[in-house]
Amino acid sequence: MATEVRGLVNSEDGLLDRRIFNDEEIYRQELEQIFARSWLFLCHESQVAQPGDFFSTYMGEDPVLVVRDSSGKIGAFLNVCRHRGNRVCRADSGNASAFICAYHGWTYGTDGKLIAVPSLKEAYYDELDTSKWGLVPVAKLEMYKGLVFATFDADAPPLLDYLGEATWYLDNFFDRREGGVEVFGGMFKWTIPCNWKLAAENFGGDAYHVGWSHLSAIRNSFAASTAIDPQTGGSIVAAGPVNIICFGADDDPTPPIPVLRQYEADVKQEIRDRLGPRRDLFNPFVGTLFPNFSMIRAGSRSFRVWHPKGPDKVEVTAWAFCDKAAPAEVKEHIRLGSIRGFSPSGTFEQDDMDNWQECTVTAKGPVSRRIPLNNQMGIGHDSFNEDLMSWTSDYRMSENTHRRFYARWARFMEANSWADIETNTP
Numbered sequence: 001m002a003t004e005v006r007g008l009v010n011s012e013d014g015l016l017d018r019r020i021f022n023d024e025e026i027y028r029q030e031l032e033q034i035f036a037r038s039w040l041f042l043c044h045e046s047q048v049a050q051p052g053d054f055f056s057t058y059m060g061e062d063p064v065l066v067v068r069d070s071s072g073k074i075g076a077f078l079n080v081c082r083h084r085g086n087r088v089c090r091a092d093s094g095n096a097s098a099f100i101c102a103y104h105g106w107t108y109g110t111d112g113k114l115i116a117v118p119s120l121k122e123a124y125y126d127e128l129d130t131s132k133w134g135l136v137p138v139a140k141l142e143m144y145k146g147l148v149f150a151t152f153d154a155d156a157p158p159l160l161d162y163l164g165e166a167t168w169y170l171d172n173f174f175d176r177r178e179g180g181v182e183v184f185g186g187m188f189k190w191t192i193p194c195n196w197k198l199a200a201e202n203f204g205g206d207a208y209h210v211g212w213s214h215l216s217a218i219r220n221s222f223a224a225s226t227a228i229d230p231q232t233g234g235s236i237v238a239a240g241p242v243n244i245i246c247f248g249a250d251d252d253p254t255p256p257i258p259v260l261r262q263y264e265a266d267v268k269q270e271i272r273d274r275l276g277p278r279r280d281l282f283n284p285f286v287g288t289l290f291p292n293f294s295m296i297r298a299g300s301r302s303f304r305v306w307h308p309k310g311p312d313k314v315e316v317t318a319w320a321f322c323d324k325a326a327p328a329e330v331k332e333h334i335r336l337g338s339i340r341g342f343s344p345s346g347t348f349e350q351d352d353m354d355n356w357q358e359c360t361v362t363a364k365g366p367v368s369r370r371i372p373l374n375n376q377m378g379i380g381h382d383s384f385n386e387d388l389m390s391w392t393s394d395y396r397m398s399e400n401t402h403r404r405f406y407a408r409w410a411r412f413m414e415a416n417s418w419a420d421i422e423t424n425t426p
């Protein structure tokens, strides 16, 4: 039975108890109730394009190996040796015909089956039933537009049911043009001493900090915010499990780099035709899919996973991406822009990390943690928009998605079944 956490999250009044950012027991409950159940993003299909391609990741704190087997099927397994529990594959990604455990040499095929055991005949007298000791697969693995997701919970609803209205918002990042996206080769991987939720909530709706925290980056043309009329549209939107900051339909979040601005102008109509009438209302540009998959496409195009590593530590894995159909020159500008904006040394990323880190540190003080956090911006000033099929704020800044993110978090934390989670309620 899960511990009651609803008292810590008051979404009606926009108050949040700071224990949820540093309590070890609450963190353990998150791993069980959220990360061992929810659909979680693993990787983009192109990152395991060929038979034998593999990709190491985590689902919560469980190491997971995604691999395309020799028949071309993508599988995902606990990256844990069935013998003494060693982590089998230590590389981030690559291509392999088999995975050999470093400890005693148990060897697994790309389909997860145990295919070799040293001294099987002599030491085990050929009595070990190897068919029972393959790598443990995830309960379900499904894809949406090239995005590979998995869950450890056999009772989880189908992926499309879980995503619900979030799919259209994902399309704005990963399916703007024919062919979807291209993911640039290298991965950024680093650790931030902050709670994972502070990063997830920021990407999922914190338009408020952009013009303040990132002002120097904006003034140096790393972002487009100064080019956007603050009075034009834009909204903070919650659609099922996704929380998104949207600009107005005609606002372009691209920084003032001529090649990129020209590209966006050239493909604007094509993208609108592809994404349909909702795109005539809004231009989504940064968001978080609950719980820990975030994305941004404002010149810097990055998608990332916030892997929890304890209540006050998160390991980030991030990639730069762009439309596959974009010209080479555009791709190069986006690649460079992503390094400069959203990477461990990126201008925006450094501002954000510093703030999240301090928010985490202050939640440790016995007196400061008695004081609730304030998520009250825009209470009563959002509504369900039938055209967008989402909760949208009246003004372009709001904490409506912060309140919904933590309401969803609390439902997951307490729910004993998926029916209690009400996953399509933002």
Ligand code: FES
Pocket: 081, 082, 083, 084, 085, 086, 101, 102, 103, 104, 105, 106
């Ligand atoms: S722990 Fe992997 S072979 Fe022993």
Ligand SMILES: [Fe+2]
Pocket: 202, 209, 210, 213, 214, 348, 352
């Ligand atoms: Fe930021």
